Amino acid sequence: xxxxxxxxxxxxxxxxxxxxxxxxxxxxxxxxxxxxxxxxxxxxxxxxxxxxxxxxxxxxxxxxxxxxxxxxxxxxxxxxxxxxxxxxxxxxxxxxxxxxxxxxxxxxxxxxxxxxx
Amino acid sequence: xxxxxxxxxxxxxxxxxxxxxxxxxxxxxxxxxxxxxxxxxxxxxxxxxxxxxxxxxxxxxxxxxxxxxxxxxxxxxxxxxxxxxxxxxxxxxxxxxxxxxxxxxxxxxxxxxxxxx
DNA sequence: TAAGTATATTCGAAATTTCGAATATACTGT
DNA sequence: ACAGTATATTCGAAATTTCGAATATACTTA
Numbered sequence: 563x564x565x566x567x568x569x570x571x572x573x574x575x576x577x578x579x580x581x582x583x584x585x586x587x588x589x590x591x592x593x594x595x596x597x598x599x600x601x602x603x604x605x606x607x608x609x610x611x612x613x614x615x616x617x618x619x620x621x622x623x624x625x626x627x628x629x630x631x632x633x634x635x636x637x638x639x640x641x642x643x644x645x646x647x648x649x650x651x652x653x654x655x656x657x658x659x660x661x662x663x664x665x666x667x668x669x670x671x672x673x674x675x676x677x678x679x
Numbered sequence: 680x681x682x683x684x685x686x687x688x689x690x691x692x693x694x695x696x697x698x699x700x701x702x703x704x705x706x707x708x709x710x711x712x713x714x715x716x717x718x719x720x721x722x723x724x725x726x727x728x729x730x731x732x733x734x735x736x737x738x739x740x741x742x743x744x745x746x747x748x749x750x751x752x753x754x755x756x757x758x759x760x761x762x763x764x765x766x767x768x769x770x771x772x773x774x775x776x777x778x779x780x781x782x783x784x785x786x787x788x789x790x791x792x793x794x795x796x
Numbered sequence: 797t798a799a800g801t802a803t804a805t806t807c808g809a810a811a812t813t814t815c816g817a818a819t820a821t822a823c824t825g826t
Numbered sequence: 827a828c829a830g831t832a833t834a835t836t837c838g839a840a841a842t843t844t845c846g847a848a849t850a851t852a853c854t855t856a
Contacts, residue, residue, distance in 0.1 A: 568698040568705075571770060575701075579693035580844085581685040588685075597803060610845065612804050617843090622773065631802050631853050641769040648765055652758040653688060656739060697814085714833060727815065729834050734813095748823050748832050 577621035582606065583614050586635075590624065591643055594636040694738035699723065699731050703752075707741065708760055711753040 578584060585604050589595055601611035615635060618624040625638045637643065695701060702721050706712055718728035732752060735741040742755045754760065 564702075565698065567770065568701045570773075571701050571766060572696050572698045574766070574769075575692045576696035579689050579696045581682065581689045584685045584688050584692075585681075598801095607846070608803075609805085609847080613844080616804075628853090633803060639769055639772060641765060641772065644765045645762055645769065648758060648761045649688060649691070652691075652756055652762065653684065655756060655758065656687075715831095724816070725833075726817080726835085730814080733834075745823090750833060 573621050574623065577618055577623045580614065580617075582610070583618055586611075586614060586618065587623065587637065587642065587646065590635060590637045591646070594627070594634045596632045596634050598632065600635065690738050691740065694735055694740045697731065697734075699727070700735055703728075703731060703735065704740065704754065704759065704763065707752060707754045708763070711744070711751045713749045713751050715749065717752065 578587065582604070586600060589600060589603065597611065597615060600606075600615075601608055604611070606614075615624065615626075618635075619626065622638055623642065624635050627634045627636070695704065699721070703717060706717060706720065714728065714732060717723075717732075718725055721728070723731075732741065732743075735752075736743065739755055740759065741752050744751045744753070
């Protein structure tokens with residue numbers, strides 16, 4: 563009984579285990595977004611975005627709705643937003659303890675800062 | 680800035696993306712457990728358990744403490760328990776909508792039931 | 797029906813993950 | 827120092843994931 567449940571849990575986590583898919587899920591927090599808007603805003607290749615959306619679909623993290631020429635995606639359950647929020651707290655704490663990552667983030671900030679925000 | 684953060688998040692999710700590692704984290708919910716107790720209770724090969732613990736260590740999900748001959752593991756942050764709890768709710772809802780998985784779980788339950796619980 | 801637009805799928809190749817088997821390391825007691 | 831115990835690491839091989847390139851599908855509009 564626990565086994566299938568743990569496998570199911572592992573699969574959801576696996577669906578969230580790629581930076582691009584995290585970005586997609588975060589973008590869907592506010593609501594429905596079309597596939598095109600998604601890959602444009604995230605600067606992804608169309609095919610690549612579609613592949614990642616396929617993973618999220620397969621694991622039932624997102625749901626899609628067709629309207630004319632476009633496909634609109636949204637999170638299947640808002641509970642995922644709660645998970646993400648709790649994770650955010652977790653990350654903040656970890657970040658404070660993880661100087662290496664902080665440095666990395668500062669560098670990125672410095673670079674994008676130079677380019678003029 | 681968002682990139683390193685998302686990479687970090689993805690890595691935590693990746694650490695949780697295997698049934699065995701979910702089982703380990705769940706076992707650590709109550710507190711510190713030795714490596715030996717872990718793999719005995721979960722019915723794992725010693726080397727395999729150690730490999731999974733290495734993944735959890737690398738991603739800083741767990742922390743370990745050496746005492747004599749043994750190594751005791753614990754969750755680095757209790758916030759992870761909250762994440763798991765929210766996930767549990769999520770799974771319960773998904774489960775209700777996912778008859779295939781429910782069937783799978785029922786079969787497992789039936790099999791272990793036959794063996795006499 | 798033909799051309800255009802939006803999205804998905806297929807196809808390798810490269811990278812990563814997972815596993816068991818074997819081996820290594822680090823303690824403990826004699 | 828030696829044997830025993832607990833845990834970690836290394837080594838391939840098999841499985842899975844990821845990517846860009848190419849192609850397919852589906853809808854729309856002329």
